[in-house]
Amino acid sequence: MEDTENLTRTNFEQLHRMSDRFKYIARSCKEILDNHSEREDGIYYLTTANGMKYQTFCDMNTAGGGWTLVASVHENSIYGRCTVGDRWSSQQGNNPNLPDGDGNWSNRNTFGLVESATSDDYKNPGYYDIAAEDVSVWHVPNNFPMEHWNLAAILRYHTENRFLRLYGGNLFNLFKQFPVRYNVGSCSNRGPAIPIVYDHGNMESTRNLYGPSSRKEFDPGFITFRAINNELGAMAICSGVKPRGCNSEHYCIGGGGYFHPDQCGDFPSFDWDRLGRDQGWSASKEMTESAVLLFYR
Amino acid sequence: MEDTENLTRTNFEQLHRMSDRFKYIARSCKEILDNHSEREDGIYYLTTANGMKYQTFCDMNTAGGGWTLVASVHENSIYGRCTVGDRWSSQQGNNPNLPDGDGNWSNRNTFGLVESATSDDYKNPGYYDIAAEDVSVWHVPNNFPMEHWNLAAILRYHTENRFLRLYGGNLFNLFKQFPVRYNVGSCSNRGPAIPIVYDHGNMESTRNLYGPSSRKEFDPGFITFRAINNELGAMAICSGVKPRGCNSEHYCIGGGGYFHPDQCGDFPSFDWDRLGRDQGWSASKEMTESAVLLFYR
Amino acid sequence: MEDTENLTRTNFEQLHRMSDRFKYIARSCKEILDNHSEREDGIYYLTTANGMKYQTFCDMNTAGGGWTLVASVHENSIYGRCTVGDRWSSQQGNNPNLPDGDGNWSNRNTFGLVESATSDDYKNPGYYDIAAEDVSVWHVPNNFPMEHWNLAAILRYHTENRFLRLYGGNLFNLFKQFPVRYNVGSCSNRGPAIPIVYDHGNMESTRNLYGPSSRKEFDPGFITFRAINNELGAMAICSGVKPRGCNSEHYCIGGGGYFHPDQCGDFPSFDWDRLGRDQGWSASKEMTESAVLLFYR
Numbered sequence: 108m109e110d111t112e113n114l115t116r117t118n119f120e121q122l123h124r125m126s127d128r129f130k131y132i133a134r135s136c137k138e139i140l141d142n143h144s145e146r147e148d149g150i151y152y153l154t155t156a157n158g159m160k161y162q163t164f165c166d167m168n169t170a171g172g173g174w175t176l177v178a179s180v181h182e183n184s185i186y187g188r189c190t191v192g193d194r195w196s197s198q199q200g201n202n203p204n205l206p207d208g209d210g211n212w213s214n215r216n217t218f219g220l221v222e223s224a225t226s227d228d229y230k231n232p233g234y235y236d237i238a239a240e241d242v243s244v245w246h247v248p249n250n251f252p253m254e255h256w257n258l259a260a261i262l263r264y265h266t267e268n269r270f271l272r273l274y275g276g277n278l279f280n281l282f283k284q285f286p287v288r289y290n291v292g293s294c295s296n297r298g299p300a301i302p303i304v305y306d307h308g309n310m311e312s313t314r315n316l317y318g319p320s321s322r323k324e325f326d327p328g329f330i331t332f333r334a335i336n337n338e339l340g341a342m343a344i345c346s347g348v349k350p351r352g353c354n355s356e357h358y359c360i361g362g363g364g365y366f367h368p369d370q371c372g373d374f375p376s377f378d379w380d381r382l383g384r385d386q387g388w389s390a391s392k393e394m395t396e397s398a399v400l401l402f403y404r
Numbered sequence: 405m406e407d408t409e410n411l412t413r414t415n416f417e418q419l420h421r422m423s424d425r426f427k428y429i430a431r432s433c434k435e436i437l438d439n440h441s442e443r444e445d446g447i448y449y450l451t452t453a454n455g456m457k458y459q460t461f462c463d464m465n466t467a468g469g470g471w472t473l474v475a476s477v478h479e480n481s482i483y484g485r486c487t488v489g490d491r492w493s494s495q496q497g498n499n500p501n502l503p504d505g506d507g508n509w510s511n512r513n514t515f516g517l518v519e520s521a522t523s524d525d526y527k528n529p530g531y532y533d534i535a536a537e538d539v540s541v542w543h544v545p546n547n548f549p550m551e552h553w554n555l556a557a558i559l560r561y562h563t564e565n566r567f568l569r570l571y572g573g574n575l576f577n578l579f580k581q582f583p584v585r586y587n588v589g590s591c592s593n594r595g596p597a598i599p600i601v602y603d604h605g606n607m608e609s610t611r612n613l614y615g616p617s618s619r620k621e622f623d624p625g626f627i628t629f630r631a632i633n634n635e636l637g638a639m640a641i642c643s644g645v646k647p648r649g650c651n652s653e654h655y656c657i658g659g660g661g662y663f664h665p666d667q668c669g670d671f672p673s674f675d676w677d678r679l680g681r682d683q684g685w686s687a688s689k690e691m692t693e694s695a696v697l698l699f700y701r
Numbered sequence: 702m703e704d705t706e707n708l709t710r711t712n713f714e715q716l717h718r719m720s721d722r723f724k725y726i727a728r729s730c731k732e733i734l735d736n737h738s739e740r741e742d743g744i745y746y747l748t749t750a751n752g753m754k755y756q757t758f759c760d761m762n763t764a765g766g767g768w769t770l771v772a773s774v775h776e777n778s779i780y781g782r783c784t785v786g787d788r789w790s791s792q793q794g795n796n797p798n799l800p801d802g803d804g805n806w807s808n809r810n811t812f813g814l815v816e817s818a819t820s821d822d823y824k825n826p827g828y829y830d831i832a833a834e835d836v837s838v839w840h841v842p843n844n845f846p847m848e849h850w851n852l853a854a855i856l857r858y859h860t861e862n863r864f865l866r867l868y869g870g871n872l873f874n875l876f877k878q879f880p881v882r883y884n885v886g887s888c889s890n891r892g893p894a895i896p897i898v899y900d901h902g903n904m905e906s907t908r909n910l911y912g913p914s915s916r917k918e919f920d921p922g923f924i925t926f927r928a929i930n931n932e933l934g935a936m937a938i939c940s941g942v943k944p945r946g947c948n949s950e951h952y953c954i955g956g957g958g959y960f961h962p963d964q965c966g967d968f969p970s971f972d973w974d975r976l977g978r979d980q981g982w983s984a985s986k987e988m989t990e991s992a993v994l995l996f997y998r
Contacts, residue, residue, distance in 0.1 A: 190794075215547060511821075
């Protein structure tokens with residue numbers, strides 16, 4: 108077989124070494140790290156409490172390692188308004204009769220394969236199965252291959268205060284306590300805002316990923332769960348920031364099934380003042396065109 | 405790792421014991437029961453005739469055991485009219501040009517993972533690959549975790565007369581003989597109605613799961629295949645009942661691609677007289693909000 | 702277990718022999734052929750460069766064998782205009798704001814299972830992971846079971862000139878060089894047209910699979926990539942032919958996200974002069990109702 112510009116010759120030794128990883132029986136990357144001292148980032152098989160096997164990516168190095176990739180939020184069309192592919196908000200159109208939208212933040216539905224996590228939405232059984240304490244988040248430009256996710260990320264951070272102990276051990280349970288649902292409360296009813304530690308980027312670079320108007324109403328250095336905006340729309344995650352105002356649709360992702368008519372979607376209104384212009388309430392092009400990868404430890 | 409309210413500490417012994425189940429090479433849970441005397445409910449790997457492997461749930465105890473979960477019908481939005489997620493009718497809108505809708509009752513398309521079977525539609529290769537004699541049906545409230553499906557079910561029953569021998573050995577073949585297709589016949593052309601044995605519930609409880617008006621036009625104690633209503637719409641399964649009348653859209657599930665304009669969907673018209681009100685033709689809230697799990701033996 | 706009309710009794714010896722195939726660690730069917738001398742068509746596990754495992758079909762016999770099935774293009778509704786299921790063009794409606802449509806010709810998204818490849822769209826990691834030289838294409842009637850794909854195909858051919866060496870080793874990279882995007886160029890900017898060798902069928906039968914009007918503007922005996930039509934719509938593959946004219950929407954498949962209002966879809970306008978009538982610009986019914994399976998070697 109010939110070498111080609113973008114594809115390396117199969118390295119049999121490497122393939123066999125990676126396949127050797129599949130012998131582990133563990134519920135999380137943390138268990139593989141702790142029990143087998145595996146320090147190599149990459150794909151491993153995990154097993155749910157019920158014995159279902161699946162493959163996902165383990166980050167075995169950041170801040171001690173043991174991070175399991177459980178989901179990614181990928182905006183397939185910033186122009187779509189809760190259309191096909193908006194699995195983290197709704198694929199049923201902008202619809203007040205469906206306040207929970209697709210409901211994937213708090214159900215056991217899963218979708219996608221690990222290597223596709225920057226090309227489409229991804230959710231594996233670890234999202235609901237793993238008992239975790241902290242989260243890590245990577246913003247990776249769309250369609251980047253797995254082997255370069257770490258280096259390509261425009262923002263990487265994690266929590267360290269074990270906040271998930273207080274919320275049922277994972278986001279599945281956290282969002283049962285703080286439903287991502289239209290009209291469930293007002294702007295003052297947001298969920299927890301947790302301080303973060305930066306692995307790539309900082310408060311200033313976080314700030315600049317969002318629009319100039321947005322920067323005036325959030326504080327960087329946090330990850331916030333279940334924000335609610337002026338129109339009573341609910342969002343799941345404000346990545347890197349804590350809202351001070353109520354226009355969170357411009358800098359928070361995921362959502363219930365109903366928003367202001369021009370806003371429904373996985374990145375509800377990141378393009379309010381034109382796409383990729385970094386003006387007004389519009390987020391930067393690099394933010395809008397990156398997938399948000401969610402890890403547990 | 406800390407214990408959390410809803411997640412148990414990993415039991416390594418249990419995980420290893422479950423993983424041991426993956427050594428079997430079998431086409432159905434019945435084969436695993438017969439050849440290896442496994443009596444534990446749970447997830448096993450099966451292999452199709454062509455050698456494709458997949459994971460599903462085996463019920464190894466009901467009425468002798470050996471039941472393979474092959475599919476679930478989950479209504480993701482009772483308000484949707486053959487929209488995204490209506491895989492057991494049509495995701496193309498209510499459309500007379502598509503009389504078969506998505507066609508999943510009689511094709512080899514598959515979707516979903518076993519642990520998600522109560523959170524979204526599910527169909528595995530066993531649906532078309534397994535040679536079976538009987539069916540078992542569980543109605544399990546949406547989003548219930550697998551370990552509690554059996555106890556949480558609002559209705560469980562099975563057939564005992566080996567009727568599938570007459571229809572090609574599974575539903576895939578049965579529905580080739582009785583197409584789930586708009587305008588394929590009239591109300592008198594329904595497919596077989598098979599007597600059932602109750603495992604949880606009875607004729608009276610079955611009756612009460614559907615609307616008061618529906619109760620007047622069906623007989624409980626059966627499972628019926630390919631019903632046709634007054635408007636020539638076709639449905640796949642009337643669970644627990646045999647229609648006497650022609651308004652089967654209120655108590656039969658799945659369908660072709662065209663119905664009365666207000667009815668298309670996986671549970672075509674379970675909400676006719678308002679959702680979850682248990683009045684008129686509307687089914688009970690517990691019925692509408694449960695997934696229908698289909699097993700073969 | 703009883704035999705049934707369409708389902709054979711489980712052959713345990715055969716199942717065990719097939720399962721034995723799963724021991725190989727290889728990135729392509731070609732590697733399995735070369736390193737293990739496996740000559741049997743069927744399902745094998747492959748492993749990506751990153752160590753992700755998946756199952757697909759290997760054709761170990763055509764023209765020396767070693768062909769890996771990486772994708773299928775299946776038209777689920779010739780009436781849909783870039784609706785649900787049009788993954789090889791767009792599921793977002795016919796939309797000039799989305800010139801790339803779903804973008805699956807040049808991203809790492811994957812969908813479907815190998816046995817469903819004639820019942821729905823299919824794309825596995827091999828599409829982007831394998832370093833290949835040639836392609837093979839099978840047109841298989843919808844819903845045919847895998848064991849009969851080879852015999853049931855209405856057209857089978859392959860390339861022999863190792864053209865993929867020039868385009869990055871696979872279609873994923875080829876379509877990065879020749880984007881399947883609305884308004885990326887004009888009819889004269891099409892991608893490569895590669896001569897083919899027939900394995901079933903010939904130039905005359907290829908010609909007759911398309912409409913009478915189409916036959917006047919293409920040459921059979923080729924596979925062409927990234928055609929562009931009069932309205933600046935882009936298509937991915939003209940199977941079996943090289944366009945001479947600019948009405949390629951009638952005989953080329955896949956596409957970007959925007960076409961003439963009546964044409965968007967995986968088989969954009971194969972039904973222009975009525976479905977399955979083999980008249981005017983309409984392709985034959987057998988062509989329109991067959992899935993296009995894509996192999997690499």
